Amino acid sequence: MTLAWSHDFLGFKMAALMDQVLLEGEFMLFPKKKGIYKLTLTRRGLYYSPVSNSNTVYEEKCILISDIVGCRCLEKGGNVTLQGAILPSSISSPSLPTSNSTDSNPKTKDAKVYLQKEPELLTFPSNYFLRAPDSDTYGFVVYAYPFKKKLFSSKTSRSRLVVAFEMAHSSVDLLEEKKKETLKWQKAISLLARDPHIAKEALDTSSSVQTPQGKLLVLINPHSGPGKAYTIFKSEIVPMLYEANIPYTAVITDHAGHASELMKEICLSDWYGVVIVSGDGLIFETINGIMQRDDWASSINVPIGCLPGGSGNALCCSINYAAGEPLDPMVLHSTFILAKHHVVPMDLVIVQIPNRSIFSFLSVTWGIMADIDYESERYRNLGEARFTLGAIKRIVSLRTYRGRISFLPVAEYTPNEMMKPKKVLTKVRRFSLRSRSNSKNTLDNGDSESSPRLTTKRSFNTEISENGLADGNQPCGEVGLVGTRKTEDGSGDMTPNAQRVDSDNMIILSETQELRVEKETYSGKKSDFSPVPTPLLPPLNQDVPDNWVQLEGGFVLIAAVYQTHLGSDMLAAPEAHLCDGHINLMMVREGISRNALLNLFLSFGQGGHVHSPYVESVKVLAFRLEPETKTGNIMIDGERFEPCSLQAQILPGLARVMAIK
Numbered sequence: 001m002t003l004a005w006s007h008d009f010l011g012f013k014m015a016a017l018m019d020q021v022l023l024e025g026e027f028m029l030f031p032k033k034k035g036i037y038k039l040t041l042t043r044r045g046l047y048y049s050p051v052s053n054s055n056t057v058y059e060e061k062c063i064l065i066s067d068i069v070g071c072r073c074l075e076k077g078g079n080v081t082l083q084g085a086i087l088p089s090s091i092s093s094p095s096l097p098t099s100n101s102t103d104s105n106p107k108t109k110d111a112k113v114y115l116q117k118e119p120e121l122l123t124f125p126s127n128y129f130l131r132a133p134d135s136d137t138y139g140f141v142v143y144a145y146p147f148k149k150k151l152f153s154s155k156t157s158r159s160r161l162v163v164a165f166e167m168a169h170s171s172v173d174l175l176e177e178k179k180k181e182t183l184k185w186q187k188a189i190s191l192l193a194r195d196p197h198i199a200k201e202a203l204d205t206s207s208s209v210q211t212p213q214g215k216l217l218v219l220i221n222p223h224s225g226p227g228k229a230y231t232i233f234k235s236e237i238v239p240m241l242y243e244a245n246i247p248y249t250a251v252i253t254d255h256a257g258h259a260s261e262l263m264k265e266i267c268l269s270d271w272y273g274v275v276i277v278s279g280d281g282l283i284f285e286t287i288n289g290i291m292q293r294d295d296w297a298s299s300i301n302v303p304i305g306c307l308p309g310g311s312g313n314a315l316c317c318s319i320n321y322a323a324g325e326p327l328d329p330m331v332l333h334s335t336f337i338l339a340k341h342h343v344v345p346m347d348l349v350i351v352q353i354p355n356r357s358i359f360s361f362l363s364v365t366w367g368i369m370a371d372i373d374y375e376s377e378r379y380r381n382l383g384e385a386r387f388t389l390g391a392i393k394r395i396v397s398l399r400t401y402r403g404r405i406s407f408l409p410v411a412e413y414t415p416n417e418m419m420k421p422k423k424v425l426t427k428v429r430r431f432s433l434r435s436r437s438n439s440k441n442t443l444d445n446g447d448s449e450s451s452p453r454l455t456t457k458r459s460f461n462t463e464i465s466e467n468g469l470a471d472g473n474q475p476c477g478e479v480g481l482v483g484t485r486k487t488e489d490g491s492g493d494m495t496p497n498a499q500r501v502d503s504d505n506m507i508i509l510s511e512t513q514e515l516r517v518e519k520e521t522y523s524g525k526k527s528d529f530s531p532v533p534t535p536l537l538p539p540l541n542q543d544v545p546d547n548w549v550q551l552e553g554g555f556v557l558i559a560a561v562y563q564t565h566l567g568s569d570m571l572a573a574p575e576a577h578l579c580d581g582h583i584n585l586m587m588v589r590e591g592i593s594r595n596a597l598l599n600l601f602l603s604f605g606q607g608g609h610v611h612s613p614y615v616e617s618v619k620v621l622a623f624r625l626e627p628e629t630k631t632g633n634i635m636i637d638g639e640r641f642e643p644c645s646l647q648a649q650i651l652p653g654l655a656r657v658m659a660i661k
């Protein structure tokens with residue numbers, strides 16, 4: 001009761017705060033200049049309605065603060081010229097200091113080199129941003145992106161709205177006063193657009209708003225995705241950065257590895273944030289470049305923004321999803337998030353491969369997902385369609401891979417649905433009358449010898465089996481864990497390490513796993529000039545600790561994912577958050593039919609695969625992957641690595657991204 005009351009009270013207080021009138025005034029709509037409008041600014045919105053002497057009641061209009069990206073004073077002039085990017089041809093060696101630089105600190109010199117270069121200039125027509133005809137016109141322009149219903153679709157997306165207000169002639173007479181009043185409105189709206197909860201006092205000064213934190217360094221990969229990153233930057237991103245009053249310096253990357261070189265060398269404190277206009281590859285380079293610095297612990301605090309220029313753009317999709325913004329059109333919604341200028345922490349994962357540590361923000365995949373990702377590279381020009389094409393090819397010629405996966409679960413580990421009697425029952429009933437050799441022949445081109453076994457390091461050796469058809473399609477052979485199966489006459493077990501199978505063909509677990517997981521969490525402690533601590537990981541050549549779980553055998557895919565999306569139509573881990581402190585480990589064992597796999601991939605778009613009996617999902621803090629099959633690919637954030645033993649551990653909230661919670 002008390003709780004409900006305090007809840008109501010808090011809600012009431014919050015509503016009152018949101019509706020508190022911050023500014024009031026009279027303006028004309030620009031450029032129409034017809035009639036006088038009363039403007040009221042609150043934390044919720046900018047309300048405006050005509051002031052009428054008659055009894056006519058006009059509808060009050062409102063631009064929501066949450067939809068506004070910025071506000072600028074009405075400026076005199078014609079076309080607007082803005083900065084594009086520094087083109088590679090204009091910089092022979094961008095990471096080296098210029099000879100005429102007088103700065104003795106090489107790191108700051110590097111940063112200045114970029115500022116000294118002449119970027120390409122971009123021209124926008126005067127009516128795009130609304131310009132004043134003369135310098136005596138005082139007012140402000142609001143740039144907002146409210147949601148609108150899409151044509152012929154039930155979906156909504158943001159669309160641009162530009163509304164300008166000119167100071168009413170009678171409201172303030174002195175030019176200086178007009179200027180001051182205009183600046184007051186412009187500043188208040190700009191600050192509220194970034195933080196509607198800002199203190200009222202912070203809105204009161206009359207100086208023009210500047211981004212207090214400094215410039216953004218924008219890195220554009222001209223070769224990412226279909227090769228349109230710079231075009232997208234010029235036509236869609238630059239205008240919104242201008243509207244949001246965000247200063248930037250943009251550089252087009254010159255070669256693969258360029259972003260990484262820059263991150264290692266430049267003075268990062270010169271920049272408010274580093275924005276990547278590319279796919280996930282350049283983000284990977286950026287993060288790993290920063291983590292190679294001696295001062296990684298402070299440098300990794302630089303906010304990283306991402307704008308979609310690649311083919312997958314998984315991190316962009318995940319950031320949009322977390323913000324509740326649509327994924328389509330991606331560029332508009334991602335730039336909108338960036339313009340809001342919020343920063344949130346993001347988990348990284350340290351992946352140790354022999355002789356090297358990699359810092360990953362997205363995923364580690366092995367099996368079909370890695371194969372699709374890598375093999376579809378050659379269709380890069382198709383954009384995201386490359387993955388669909390790659391998936392079809394890989395499903396048709398399905399492979400399985402042998403190996404062992406060990407992991408430290410976040411909570412007590414229980415085997416997935418597929419291993420529960422009810423699920424197993426269905427398959428055993430329908431398909432148990434099949435000899436081992438029969439079912440082997442019907443494997444989907446699998447090259448594995450036997451199916452996975454599950455053990456914990458301690459005592460758990462429960463082994464169950466099922467064989468059968470998936471979704472009534474071709475026989476898929478052994479699915480899941482092997483050890484017990486009905487013989488053709490249904491009488492007995494085929495393996496010595498067997499489970500009992502009861503009269504209804506129900507598999508009975510001989511032992512339930514009692515796995516106590518110590519919820520060790522990485523402390524996130526950062527200190528400069530020290531290696532990244534990995535308390536959960538033993539050396540790669542030593543056994544994993546006793547509280548880890550181990551599965552081994554044949555797999556179709558193993559994916560460790562820490563963002564929601566692996567692409568705009570791949571909601572891989574629907575429950576993931578940018579900073580939830582764990583890795584979502586997904587496994588599909590050998591034996592799944594092509595048809596079932598196709599259905600699995602089709603359900604990825606909406607995250608439906610997590611309910612599939614073929615997918616085992618576990619939240620883990622750390623894992624180790626030991627591929628036995630030496631062919632194939634391991635993909636870390638979309639970058640290919642030779643199959644090798646690797647282990648990984650979550651680093652909660654280590655990085656910071658420009659996103660909205």
Ligand SMILES: Nc1ncnc2c1ncn2[C@@H]1O[C@H](COP(=O)(O)OP(=O)(O)OP(=O)(O)O)[C@@H](O)[C@H]1O
Binds near residue numbers: 254278
């Ligand atoms: N100027 C350049 N020339 C050639 N390669 C570049 C250049 N700049 C960056 N690269 C490389 O291009 C690779 C691919 O870029 P990126 O991953 O961003 O695009 P993508 O593969 O199309 O997108 P996604 O990873 O989302 O599918 C990166 O690994 C990066 O190192």
